[in-house]
Amino acid sequence: MAKATIKEVAAEAEVSTATVSRVLNDSGYVSDEIRERVLEAVAKLNYQPSAIARSLKQDKTYMIGVIVPDISNPYFMGISRGIEDAVGAEGFQLMFCSSDENPEKEGRLLQLLREKRVDAVVLATAGGNDETVKALSESGLPIVLVDRKLGTETGGAGVLDLVAEDNEEGAYRLTGRLLEEGHVRIGVVNGPARVSTGRERFEGVLRAMRERGLREQPLVYNGAFSTEDGVRAVRKFLQADPKPTAIVSLNNRMSLGVLLEIVRSGLRIPEDMAVASFGEVEAISLLRQPGFYYIDQHPYDMGTRAGEILLRRIRKERAEEGPAIEIFRNEVNRIG
Structure with a gap:
């Protein structure tokens, strides 16, 4: 018919x-x-x-593009759900994309979303696309950065709206807990330095060590925020001489890999190897008295805030204002 x-x-x-x-x-x-x-x-x-005809007439598609490194990561799932709940009541729908921590793929996704005429973009950048992002913003497309800033070459957090965590301070306090327990030989599992979270969290680790008089550089493994990288990091650390007595993992996915490999190696947590994580890891509940430190995170609240900022930008309620900067401060918790 x-x-x-x-x-x-x-x-x-x-x-x-x-x-x-x-x-x-x-x-x-x-x-x-x-x-x-x-x-x-x-x-x-x-x-x-016709939704297409209506969007052409109104110059609005009621679609918001969301680009995150890994949509299967519970952290980014929480952010996405917060965005969805914030904008859904206004009739907006989300178009989800995963960049897989690949700057080239992220660039293609940004181009795709522009061609799809989305009304706004939420971006957790993999890095390397600062000029493209800046050009899209200057063309009038509302863009809210979430979790990660642009690189310093385009002004970092000062160019676009941003919802993020206090990465350096969180990593500083997390590392401080290990140092307070007497650990001086620490392995650091971090992500790529091109991403602001990797740079800032590592600086927090170094600041905590400097303030306690530790001048020697920690053992470092830079991965891509994946479980496999956590596994590889532990294997590297266990081959070191002397081995670290504690590991600070600066991403929840990598922390899972750290825990898995420590257990596979027959080591006890925290007796043989203490672990601290930037972000909670659900699997830790399977261990008995793990003595596990972690930074709590609030991805849903961050997503909700990003969605609220987007709606105001779409309505042009903040057209004359500078960028909205929302930084979430997180606390250190201990399990066991």
Whole structure:
């Protein structure tokens, strides 16, 4: 059965197509009698308005693009859910994309979202696309950075709206807990330095060590924020002489790999190897008295805040204001 057209609805209701449009878009005056006739015709003909035509007319698609490094990561899932709950009530839908920590793929996704005419973008950048992001923003596309800043070459956090964690301070306090327990030989599992979270969290580790008089550089493994990189890091550390007595892992996915490999190696946590993680790891509950330090995170709240900022930008309520910067401060917790 062919789809009904707006002209057929207008003919059935004995009104103009402009009147049908006013009724469906709730714009302009239409009498109650005419409105009822139009709605009856719509129901009778099972008319479905064209989302594409409506978006062209309104210059709005009601789509928001979300690019994160790994949509399967519970942390980014929480952020995405917060965004969705914040913008969903206004009729917006999300288009999710995973960059896989690949700057080239992220660049292609940014281009795709521009071609899809999304109304805004939320970006947890993999790095390397600062100029592209800046150009899109200057063209009028609202962009909110979440979790990660742009690189320093384009002004870092000062260019675009940003919702992130206090990465350096969190890593500083997390490392401090290990140092307070007497650990001086520490292995650091970190992500790529091109990403702001990697740079800032590592600086927090170094600051904690410097303030306690430890001048020697820690053992470092730089990965790509994956479970496999946590496994590889532990294997590297266990081959060192002397071995570290504690590991600070600066990402929850890598922390899972750290825990798995320590257990596989027959070591006890924390007796043989203490572990501290930037982000909670659910699997830690399977260990008995793990003595596990972690930084608590609030991805849903961050996503909600990012969604609220986006809505104001889309409505142009903050057109004359500078970038909105929201930094979440997290606490150190201990299990066992």
